[in-house]
Structures are given as structure tokens and as C-alpha cells.
Amino acid sequence: MKEPTPEIHKKDAKKSFSFALITISTSRYEKYGNPSFPYEAEDLSGRAMKELLEAASNNVSFYRLVPDGKDEILDALFAALDSSADIVVTSGGTGLAPKDLTIESVAPLFEKEIPGFGELFRFKSLEEIGTSVILTRASAGVIKGKAVFCLPGSPNAVKLALSKIIIPEAGHIVRHVRE
Template identity: 80%
Template structure:
């Protein structure tokens, strides 16, 4: 059977990548401050991301806990983009509450948007949370030659996004972003 172009690209892609993780949570930040690991911040979503990535032979080279707010979000993402990380993932602040500013802070920097990520994430979430999927604004794009994913803050959401979308497609995405 002949392989499809996406299958060929995935096969040719590098197998291990480095990730920068940013958790956006004012309440957690007020309790734990400038934590540099999800374990230190008792960050279940950050810990789930780190464990899934490491189990898939990827490396987490950067973790930051920050409060909600445009300036902290922009600063943390720009700092992560300057790191050697191949992919940046944020967790939190993608909902509809007034303090949820992740999307407003990051998407203006997208040089290219990956609308299929948000669409697929919501589709895959439908079975777990039903029509509440309309409340998430999870999205992804490319900034400075790196993929940036904006995920909801729940541990189940990050597990789904990483295990079913981001990890399986990491090589394919990085390969295309760098061409």
C-alpha cells in the first residue's frame, strides 16, 4: 500500500523535541509565586503535560507559572520563544471569563494560525464534556518559527490535547514550521 504524503512527512520527521510549558493561573500564582516546576506549584495540568511529554521521549526545558494578565502572558511566551524549545504550550485562560486573556494576548502574534487544532480539539472533547466545548477558545499558531498551543487549564483537557493531537503531530508540525 502506498504511503500518503502526511505519513511520509511524519516518518521523515525528527522524533524528539523540546517543549516550553506555561501555566496561567492567578490563584495558583498567588499561592506559589514564581515556580519553576509543576510539582513545586502543585500544578496538575503542568504535571500531566510534563509526564506525557517525557513518556513520549520529549524534553521539557522550560516551565513557568504566571498570573492571568496580558503583560505576564506576552512576556512569558516571548521569553519561551527565545529559548531553544521547539514548541510552546500554554495552559489556562482560554475560557470566557473576563480574566481569561490568553487568546487575546497571544493570537495577535500569530504569523500563521492553525485553526484545525482548535476545531479538532473541540471535536475530540465533545464526548467528554458535551456541548460545553463551545466555551473553549483553544487555539494554535506559529510565532517566530515555533508552534504555540493555547490549551484550557484542566488536566483532562491537556491530556487530551497532548496525547491525541500535539504529541502525534509534533514532528510533522515542527518540520513544516521550519521549512
């Protein structure tokens, strides 16, 4: 028997989803507090995510800007997981600086890791930023039946991750997470 093609495997997947976006940036948080939308905080990455998702017929149902702190990241993450969002995307805090705590905060909660996401993201980023791609710890996993993606904070990084990986695979991922 022939293996199903990726197109057949994805054909019954839902096409539009609700996303929760969390931007992690102490400097932006100190300047803008807790805005309702990315454009209120000059959050270029948050704005890029929102625009890409909505252009692909998805909905952004949750947005939060938080400082680089484990408690703040986890509070926002738990609120996003309790929201109506199908998928949670964080931006920022995935580097190697001492203040970069996103991965330390989120990854221990992964019930299942999605290692292929980080690997593919770094592979696709290689063309854009060269070998400095090794500085990102972008990752993904499943928490409470929802896919959670942890992205770097740069607008180019979120554009690449969403347009080339997350949006094209959203239906496939959500279907498998919910099975």
C-alpha cells in the same frame, strides 16, 4: 501519481522535541509564586503535560507559572520563544470569563494560525464534556518559527490535546514550521 500517505509524509520528521510550558493561573501564582517545576505549585495541568511529554521521549526545557494578565502572559511567551524549545504550550485562560486573557494576548502575534487544532480539539472534547466544549477558545499558531498551542487549564484538556493531537503531530508540525 498517487498522493503520499500521512505515514510517508511524516516518516522523516524528528521524533523528540523540546517543549516550553506556561501555566496561566492567578490563584496558583498568588499561592506559589514562580516555581521551577509544576509539582512545586500543585500545578496538575503542568505536571500532566510534563509527564506526558517526557513519557513520549520529549524534553521540557522551560516552565513558567504566571497570573492572568496580558503583560505577564506575554513576558512568559517571549521568554519561551527565545528559549531552546521547539514548541510552546500554554495552559489556562482560554475560557469566556473576563480574566481569561490568553487568546487576546497570544493570538494577535500568530504569524500563521493553525485553525485545525482548535477545531479538532473541540471535536475530540465533545465526547468528554458534551456541548460545553463551545466555551473553550483553544487555538494554535506560529510565532517566530515555533508552534504555539493555547490549551484550557484542566488536566483532562491538556491530556487530550497532548496525547491525541500535539505529540502525534509534533514532528510534522515542526518540520513544516521550519521549512
